[in-house]
Amino acid sequence: MSTPSHQQAHSNHATKPAALNGSAWYATIAGLCGSLVAIGLARFAYTPLIPPLINAHWFSAGDTVTLGAANFAGYLAGALLGRPIAASLGNRNSLRLLMLAATAAFFACAFPVSVTWFFVWRFLSGLSGGAIMVLVATSILPHIPVARRGFVSGMIFLGLGLGIAASGTLVPALLRLGLQETWIGLGVLSLILTAVSWFGWPAGNPPPQPAQTGTHHHPPVKSGWPLGILYGQYAANALGLVPVMVLLVDYISRGLGKGADIGAAYWVLYGVAAITGPVLAGYAADRVGFAAGYRGALLLQAIAIGLLATTSNPLLIGLSTVIFGIFTPGIVPLVLGRIQEILPHSHVDQRAAWSRATTAFALFQALAGYGYSYLFIHTGENYGIIFLCGTIAFVLALLADVFSGLKRRRA
Numbered sequence: 001m002s003t004p005s006h007q008q009a010h011s012n013h014a015t016k017p018a019a020l021n022g023s024a025w026y027a028t029i030a031g032l033c034g035s036l037v038a039i040g041l042a043r044f045a046y047t048p049l050i051p052p053l054i055n056a057h058w059f060s061a062g063d064t065v066t067l068g069a070a071n072f073a074g075y076l077a078g079a080l081l082g083r084p085i086a087a088s089l090g091n092r093n094s095l096r097l098l099m100l101a102a103t104a105a106f107f108a109c110a111f112p113v114s115v116t117w118f119f120v121w122r123f124l125s126g127l128s129g130g131a132i133m134v135l136v137a138t139s140i141l142p143h144i145p146v147a148r149r150g151f152v153s154g155m156i157f158l159g160l161g162l163g164i165a166a167s168g169t170l171v172p173a174l175l176r177l178g179l180q181e182t183w184i185g186l187g188v189l190s191l192i193l194t195a196v197s198w199f200g201w202p203a204g205n206p207p208p209q210p211a212q213t214g215t216h217h218h219p220p221v222k223s224g225w226p227l228g229i230l231y232g233q234y235a236a237n238a239l240g241l242v243p244v245m246v247l248l249v250d251y252i253s254r255g256l257g258k259g260a261d262i263g264a265a266y267w268v269l270y271g272v273a274a275i276t277g278p279v280l281a282g283y284a285a286d287r288v289g290f291a292a293g294y295r296g297a298l299l300l301q302a303i304a305i306g307l308l309a310t311t312s313n314p315l316l317i318g319l320s321t322v323i324f325g326i327f328t329p330g331i332v333p334l335v336l337g338r339i340q341e342i343l344p345h346s347h348v349d350q351r352a353a354w355s356r357a358t359t360a361f362a363l364f365q366a367l368a369g370y371g372y373s374y375l376f377i378h379t380g381e382n383y384g385i386i387f388l389c390g391t392i393a394f395v396l397a398l399l400a401d402v403f404s405g406l407k408r409r410r411a
Contacts, residue, residue, distance in 0.1 A: 020144070023202075024152070027140045030200030031156035033193040034095060038102045038132040040163010042125040043071055045186055047245060048171045048267045049179075051253040051260050056179050058112040062377040068246045069369025070119045071126035076362035078130020083355075085131060091139040092201040095132065099194040102128040106187030110180045130362055134355065143202045153333075157278045160329045165271030172264040226342045227353055229404040232397070233298065234335055234357050235364040239393035240301055242368040243386045244308070244324045247376075251383045256312055266321050273325025281330035282337075290337035295401050297327050297334055302394035309387035 020028070046068055053064045078098075086094045105125035109118060136156055144152045170189070174182035248270065253263035285293035304323035307316045335357055343349045372386050379385050 020152075024144055026200040027143060027202055028152045028155050030095075030197035031136050031140045031152070032159040032162075033197040033200075034099060034132050034136050035156055035159030036163040036166070037099055037190045037193050038125070038129040040160050041167060041186060041190060042102045042105065042129050043075075044164045044245070044271075045167035045171055046071065046122070048167060048249045048260075048264050049182065050246075050250045051263060052175055052179050052182075054250075054254070055260075058179070059115060059118070061381060062373065063115050065246060065250075065376055066370070066373045067115070067118050067122050069366070069373050070122035071129070072242070072362075072366040072369035074123035074126025074128075075130035075133075076126075076359070076366040077123075078127040078132070079134055079355075079359050079362040080130075081127070082131035082134030086135050086139075091135060092203055095135060095139065095201050096194075096198060098128040098132050098135075099190070099197065101125070103187055103190040103194050106183055106190055110183035110187070134358060139202060157329055157332060158275065161271065161274035161277060163271075164274040164325070164328070165268065168264055168267035168269075168271045172261060175260070226404060227339070227356075229400050230335065230338055230342070231357055231360045232400055233294070234331075235360040236393045236397035236400070237298070237301070237331055238361045238365040239368045240305055240390040240397070241324070241328060242365055243372060243390040244305065245328070246369065246372065247383060247386060248308075248321065248324075251308070252317065255381075255383045266318065269318060270321050270325040270328075273322045274329050277326040277328065277330030278333050280326055281334050285334060285337050290334055290341050294331070294334040294338055295398070297331055298394055298397050298401065301327055302391055302398060305387050305390040305394065309384050309391055 050064050050068065053059055054061050058064075059067065082094075085098075088094075089097065102125050105121040105128070108121040112118060137153060140156065141152060166189075170185070171182060174185040177185070249260075249263040249267050251263075252258050252266050253260050281293065281297070284296065288296070300323050304320040307320045311317070336354060339350055339353045339357065343353060372389070375389070376382070376386055
């Protein structure tokens, strides 16, 4: 018969988080490198490069913004093709190939052969980012002890914030050497990170997940409406984020006449805030719930982009930059957590819902990239109108949340 002390000791031992072994740590580092290269750098390093690309007459202002949108279109393709690629090549080979593609795109963009050439490589870098976003967590987390998956997931998403911060500090330093040298430098960094991650990806496919007890006892109709609202909100979130991701530095540098260095300094601020984003979002959600946490995120983003549309005050623009820095990566754990709240009994359903949410975000991100590019060109580069469109997107997302709440009360 066990004594209470023995039972307590056994309980403490059972709840103690399992330590990560060497292969798990290496996989975690590989995931961080993957998100850093294919999303953090491949997408966000382009933003502080927009003014130099225009000023160096590589492309016109309209073409430069359109080329930024090519990455969004590629991201949508990657979100749709990630799983088929993995099914054909395996997770490990797919992730290696995608990181090599993102790296090659940096070197290719060092040579402004034509708008078409640049478009193809920016599209390919976006495809790599979208596919890696779909594959990286599902390739690594099943090989991680359950008690440590939250930590490892945070480390993977940390690569996004680190990439944003690096793009704001590294790009200005490289630009002092030249625009072509900047692209080559980013390629060299990506090549190093690809080499670091090369043997870190888990060798096999994730083990099959055991069936969840009670999975089939929850009619999908109960979760269908909240999930539909969430997909719509996440799509609207993309519409609101794109103006900041593409035009923030250009707005400060050229729109406000502050110059490339000041624009890059704001981008560093954006990156520093992005590093803290997932942690702060998770902290808030632990206290108020993911639904309220995401509602608050939408409200703060609506206020932040409204400030960009209506003021040139540097302190208010700095505040807006910090808010968007936090929530660019911070919305990811909030939406994932909200999906888990809506579908608490099936990890399989959660993964399917996350795939649909990611696709909705990627689709509207791509549509926003091209729509805003068209609007930017045909309004004489009017930044205020673009930011106002983003404000409307966030307000619509908030109204959808209110409508969803009213429907739940009536039910």
